Structures are given as structure tokens and as C-alpha cells.
Amino acid sequence: MKDHRGMLSILEACRCLNVSRAGYYLFCQREPSNLEIENETLAELLKEIFLEHKGRYGARRIKFVLQKEYQLAISRRRITRLLHTQGLYTRGVRRKYRRQKTGCCSVQKNLVYQNFSVKSPHTVWFGYIPTVEGTLYLSTYMDAYSRRVVSYRIDNHMRDELGVESLETALFKEKPKAGLVIHVDQGSQYISHLFLK
CATH class of the missing domain: 1.10.10 (Arc Repressor Mutant, subunit A)
Incomplete structure (x- = not known):
């Protein structure tokens, strides 16, 4: 009411707020509580x-x-x-990401150089096409020759097991010959000890 004293009289302001004038003056004179x-x-x-x-x-x-x-x-x-x-x-605190110890994981050499034109099936597979639907992750292995998805796995996490289980299913199902190249990104789940075994 003090802020609008020039625009309204005390009587008009008290009527607008549905407060008695006596109550307003008591409020102005009261001591602050403990x-x-x-x-x-x-x-x-x-x-x-x-x-x-x-x-x-x-x-x-x-x-x-x-x-x-x-x-x-x-x-x-x-x-x-x-x-x-x-x-x-x-x-807010900036969280530091845990880095893996140096030397524990080896970064693999790029054998494909983004050239996915191949002459026969089961010579190059590439994986990890992420899709996010809520908190779902998809790990796939696709044959570069036929463009057929050889194996996939969907889960609510992106740990090492996701890529490993998908790869194991593909190897069991297709039984490729020696010399198969598996082309994936260098994400932590694909350069871990579990995956490189």
C-alpha cells in the first residue's frame, strides 16, 4: 500500500484489499516478531x-x-x-568423467577408411547405430556388402556388454571366415578389455 500511496488513498486501498483501516495502521506500527x-x-x-x-x-x-x-x-x-x-x-559442480587408465585399452587402427563398398558378404561389418527412445540404446552389426543387419541388441545402458553380446550373437549366427573386419567407432564400450577379447 505504501508503494501506491500517491495513486490511491488509504481508504480506497483498504477497500480494494478488503482490510480495515484500523488493521492497516496496527500492522504499520507493530514491532517485528522474534x-x-x-x-x-x-x-x-x-x-x-x-x-x-x-x-x-x-x-x-x-x-x-x-x-x-x-x-x-x-x-x-x-x-x-x-x-x-x-x-x-x-x-553447479562440473563432474569430471572417469577416464580409463592409459595403456589399458588400445585404440584400433582404421582399416576401412569410410569406404563401405565391398565385393563379397561377411568381409566388413560395422556397428553401433545409436537410437534413443527414452533411455534405450541399440548396438547393431551390419554386413557392408548386403546392408543386412546381422545382429542387434537393445538395452537401457551403453556398457561394454551391449556391444559384446551383439557381436557374439552375430558370430554365432553367421559363422564368418577368418579375416572379417569389424568397423566400429572408438567408443569406450568398443575399446574395453571385454570387447577386445
Whole structure:
């Protein structure tokens, strides 16, 4: 109502908000409650801790700091609410991908050089045509000569077993002669120990 004091009189504003004038004046004169005073003091402390840790501490860590250094027991929800009312949000953490140890997996030489024109069946197979339907992954092996899918496997993960099981099914079903080239991308599931066996 204070913001619109020039546009409306107190009487008109009270009628619009369905509030009595006496109630409005009592509200303006009342002292802040103990909880409001406590929240203001706590909000300043939370902001100090938050900025001290460069915005990386969320409610859980701040709660731990409050317990350890200030002996205060405050709920995470209250901490979160007080941070958010000040516009303070934690920074996201960049996750580092786990890299496989060097030397554990060998990167294979490209024998095909993207030339998929072959003279006879079962000389070049290529695999891993990913499709995503929700969280499904498709691993296929296709004969480069006939363009026929020799084997496929669909699963909700993209671990080593997906490519291995698909390849084992293809080898069992087709029984190709020695010298078969299997052309796949260099994804982690295709250069793992399990696949290279």
C-alpha cells in the first residue's frame, strides 16, 4: 500500500484489499516478531558463509558449518528458504568423467577408411547405430556388402556388454571366415578389455 500511496488513498486501498483501516495502521506500527528478527540475523550469517565459500556450499554444507562453528541447529529447508529469499543459489559442480587408465585399452587402427563398398558378404561389418527412445540404446552389426543387419541388441545402458553380446550373437549366427573386419567407432564400450577379447 505504501508503494501506491500517491495513486490511491488509504481508504480506497483498504477497500480494494478488503482490510480495515484500523488493521492497516496496527500492522504499520507493530514491532517485528522474534522469528523475523532471528531470520534477518540468520540470513546475514548465511550470506557470509555462502560468500566465504564462493557460492559452492549448499544447505547441507552450510548446516554442517553452523553446527560445527556456531553450535546452531537449523533445518536445511529453513537455510534453503533464507538463501533463496536473498537470491543466493549454489553453483553447479562440473563432474569430471572417469577416464580409463592409459595403456589399458588400445585404440584400433582404421582399416576401412569410410569406404563401405565391398565385393563379397561377411568381409566388413560395422556397428553401433545409436537410437534413443527414452533411455534405450541399440548396438547393431551390419554386413557392408548386403546392408543386412546381422545382429542387434537393445538395452537401457551403453556398457561394454551391449556391444559384446551383439557381436557374439552375430558370430554365432553367421559363422564368418577368418579375416572379417569389424568397423566400429572408438567408443569406450568398443575399446574395453571385454570387447577386445
